[in-house]
Amino acid sequence: MVFADDTDWSLQAAVALVNSAEEPDTLTEQAQLDDFYRRFGFTGSRTHDAAELDAVRAVRPLLRELLTRDRDGAVEVVNRLLAERHAVPQLLRHDDWDYHIHATDPSVPLADRIVVETAMAMIDVIRADDLSRLSVCADDSCRSLVLDLSRNRSRIYCSTTCGNRNAVAAYRARQR
Template structure:
């Protein structure tokens, strides 16, 4: 295991959120946010309104910058996010997960919880000097983020869709 469960879960959620901005945008309705919340097992309060959706959508660009920055810039972004939201780490246990870190209260707005949890996860990535686990998709027509948690660091595409598209194109080129 490269990272703890909460770090891995936060990184996967951040990558999914950033990639939701790729065409077609998959975070345009409150139902999309509901599905994201459930899939990534976030806890805490929700407002279920347009303002909450807009705040989460607005995180996509700053999180993209964080996930694609070099180590020194990532440190600056993480420190700024944690300071801005007055993050105070504490150990919690809930929903069948053993102790892990939370740095906001359950009443904190969802967008802030996502930002802080991503920043906390990036602390582990930066300290382990594993920013190479984050990259952009090898499909030149895609801007998606790739989180490579494989042992041999072989993941190149943000999704099977991109990998399949490149494989089909290569096959067709060979046959032509």
């Protein structure tokens, strides 16, 4: 494990959310947001309306900016996001999770909770000077983000689809 579990989950959720904006957009319906909420263990209030879905969709470019900045740029974005959302970090324990950090009240809108949790996770990444774990997919036709939590830092593709496409292209190029 590279980071604490809550940091891993927050980063994975942020990358999945950012990548949901790629074609085809995979966050266009309430059921998809419900699945995202459950899959990444978010807690707190939900409105389950179109405004909530639109707000979550609207933070995707902001999270992309945060996750693709250099270290100094990421620090600026993290500080701005936490200040704008009046984040007050607290240790909490709930459900099956041991103590971990929440920096917003459970009643804060979901989109803001996602932004704050991502910013808090990025604090760990920045402090560890480990931004190399975040990158854009090495496939030239893909803009998705890659979160590499492997020990040897070898992940360069966002999915097996991109990896396989590039492996086949390289094989065909060698055969020529």
